[in-house]
Amino acid sequence: MSLAAKIFWNTLMVLAIVLGLTGWWSVASERAALEETITKHGKAIAQSLAAFSIEALVSQDYPSLDKALRTIGDHADNIVYLQISRGGHVVATFGQRGVGQTFTAPVILGEEGPEQQQIGEVSAILSKRDGNRLMTARIGHLLLNSLILFIVLALALHFLIHRLVLKRVAQLTKATDGVIAEHTPERAGTAAAPAGDELDLLHARYANLLWGLDLRERERTLTIAKLQAAQALLDDVANALPAALIVLTRALQIQYCNRAAHELAGRRLPSGQPQALLATLLPPLAPHLARIAEVADNRQAIELQRQFWPFANGQRIVNIAVYPLSSAAVGGLVIRIDDVTERTRLEEMMIQSEKLSSIGGLAAGVAHEINNPLGVMIQAAQNMERRMSVDIEANQRAARELGTDLATVRAYLEKRSILVFLDDIKNDGARAATIVRNLLEFSRKTEPVREDTDLAELVERAVEMARKDYDLKKRYDFRRIKLQVEVPAGLPAVPMIRSEVEQVILNLLKNAAQAMSEPVAEHRQEEPAIVIRAGLADGYAELRVQDNGPGFSDETKRRAFEPFFTTKAPGIGTGLGLWVSYMIMTDKHHGQLLLESQPGQGATFVLRFPL
Structure with missing residues (x-):
């Protein structure tokens, strides 16, 4: 069977199914409309007879009712049966042969409300003969119209198949003959042209073409696989390095970045971005763009040691090295950034x-x-x-x-x-x-030994040592600071490593003294003071070291106990004092070191020892 015949008969089958479903839906809609009309008519007749029968039922004039029913039934073709009953007994009827649909209505005496009374019932059966005759005529017309439409669509479909499908398939077959002859090599055991329609023949020709192209595709696939394996190896090696690697073109466009570079930037660095965007994505590189560009021109490597880069998680120290790429095809450079902070x-x-x-x-x-x-x-x-x-x-x-x-x-x-x-x-x-x-x-x-310690004695020793400490270079002097100790009598002894806790208290006292000596606090109206209080709270022994210095901002308070974090100028603080104190309190004493502070309202460090 030809392609045209296959398309034609299959399409006619689908078209017949569609027309059949459409006709069935139309007939069902017509039948439902007819049923609704008969229902409305039957209810109206029953209600009219009920209203007409009230007076006759009250006066028990049954002969008049019977006569009226016969008169109505004789003049109406669609009425098959009429009946009026009272108290379960039929008092008037009219009937003739035929099948219909029954409708009933009560005969009500009195107004609506509690005084109304049902005195009878009316039943009416309407014939469906006229409706069935009408539906038969409608179905005949629908079948005739569907047949005419089917024939017209079949002719139009046959014309379109030949014009839009078969003609173009023939043109495609003719156009591919030369391509197949040029690109398809001879292969042993080539089968003869297959029997079938035009598409089968075209499929066979394309199969020969694909067989020839597959020979070349294998070589290309093998080459791509080798390149991908080499690229994956290079990516794994680059991503395994802790140093950040950024490959730039000669125009300083990002060509490649390893995982460490993305992590260093805090975002994914897009490829092919110009020089201006490179400075935006990595702002610390902006001051060095001119020197980086010189490397691309004069092909001489440079190194930048101990560069301080600010990041969201703190300042980092990096070494930067820029090397030119030797490949003439690329002609770019690579930047290596080593994080040497730790x-x-x-x-x-x-x-x-x-x-x-x-x-x-x-x-x-x-x-x-x-x-x-x-x-x-x-x-x-x-x-x-x-x-x-x-x-x-x-x-x-x-x-x-x-x-x-x-x-x-x-x-x-x-x-x-x-x-x-x-x-x-x-x-x-x-x-x-x-x-x-x-x-x-x-x-x-000495080896750290826990011993029961009197807090009052401990604080007294630490304060006495602090009073002898002053540093003119760091601008603090405990002799000019009011030190107040409030340790009540009767506190229980606390197990601790005495020398280490003394070190914690000294660190806190020195930090408070240094904070109150900062230039921002030079115009304070009150005398610099430190208050040390002791007490019991929530099962802990507490020492509170409170100063009236400048206090901590939200950012510095959040990072106060991080190692190497300091707000002091270079050379004054290492950022280890609070971290060491925190480790002593939490790791060695299983206690807590808390910070309570607001900007401009001083700071309070709370040492909590479990009892």
């Missing part, structure tokens, strides 16, 4: 640790050296005081041998305030000895 800070921490270790050893040695003359000085002062005492006989005897009175000598010493000076020597010597002892205990490297 390495640099670890180096600084090691240097600082060595420095602190050296200072600690030096302080311990100096403390030992000072301790000896302090002991001699205090002992000498005590001996001087004993040898001027009037209660010792040896002192009295030595005074008499020299021809003087010890009471007179003592009166002279008191007159000239020499005894007061001697007390000052003893007191300050004892004070210096206490400072040396605290310094030795604080700098001594």
Whole structure:
């Protein structure tokens, strides 16, 4: 069977189904409309008879009702049966042969409401003969119209198939003959032209063409697979590197970025973007675009060490290297960005640790050296005081041998305030000895041992050490800061590593002193003050260190306990003090270190120890 015959007969079959469904729907719609008309007519007849029968039923004039029903039935062709009943008994009827539809209506006596009364019922059966006759005529007309439409559409379809399908298939077959002959090589076992329609023949010809093209496609596919494998390997290697790699064309357009570059930028860097957008996507590169462009021109690599880049998560330290690409086809360059923040800070921490270790050893040695003359000085002062005492006989005897009175000598010493000076020597010597002892205990490297500690004693020792600390370079001096301690008596002892908690309190006191010495606080109206309070809350022992400094902003408060984060100028703070304090409180003591602060309203650090 030809292509035209296949399309023609299949389309006629679909068209017949569509016309049949359309005719069935039309007949169903006509039948429903006819049923609705008969229903309305039957209800109207029943209601009219009910209204007509009220008076006759009341007067029990049944002969008149029977006569009226017969008169109505004889003059109406579509009425098959009429009946009026009362109390379940038929009082008047009219009937003839035929099939119809029944309609009933009650005979109501009285107005609407509680006084109404049903005195009978009317039934009417209407014939469907006229409706069936009308539907038969409608169906005949519909079949005739559908047949005429089917024939017209079949002729139009036959014309369109030949004009729009078969003619163009023939033209396509003729046009592909030359292409098939040129691109399809001879292959063994080529089958003869298949039997079938025009499309089967065209399919066979294209199969030969595709077989020939497949030989070339295999080579191209193999080459692409090798290129993709090489590209995937290069991508894996580049993405595995921790350094950010950005490949630029000679016009400084982004050509390739590895995963680390996207992470460094905080977004996905699009390819093929011009120089201006490169500076927008990576703003820290903007000052170096001129030097990067020189690399593309003079083909000389450059390196930029220790560049400070601001990011949303803090300042980072990076090394930048720009290398020209040797391929003449590309002629661009590659930028390598290494994040050396952690390495640099670890180096600084090691240097600082060595420095602190050296200072600690030096302080311990100096403390030992000072301790000896302090002991001699205090002992000498005590001996001087004993040898001027009037209660010792040896002192009295030595005074008499020299021809003087010890009471007179003592009166002279008191007159000239020499005894007061001697007390000052003893007191300050004892004070210096206490400072040396605290310094030795604080700098001594011992295994951390938890011991029950009195908070009042702990705070007193930390405050005493802080009062001796001042730094003119860093512009803070505890001698000019009001230190107030409010530790109530009767607090339970707290298990802790005493030296480490002393370090935490000293860190907080120094931070508060430095904050209150900042230039922004120079015009404060109140005296710089630090208040230390202790108490119990929610099963914890609390120490609150409160200052009236400038306070923390929301951003600095959120990042206050991050390592290496500092708001101080370079060279003043390392950003480790609060982090170390936080680690001591949380990791080693399983407690809490909280910060409560508002800008311009001071800051309060809360140390919470579990009991």
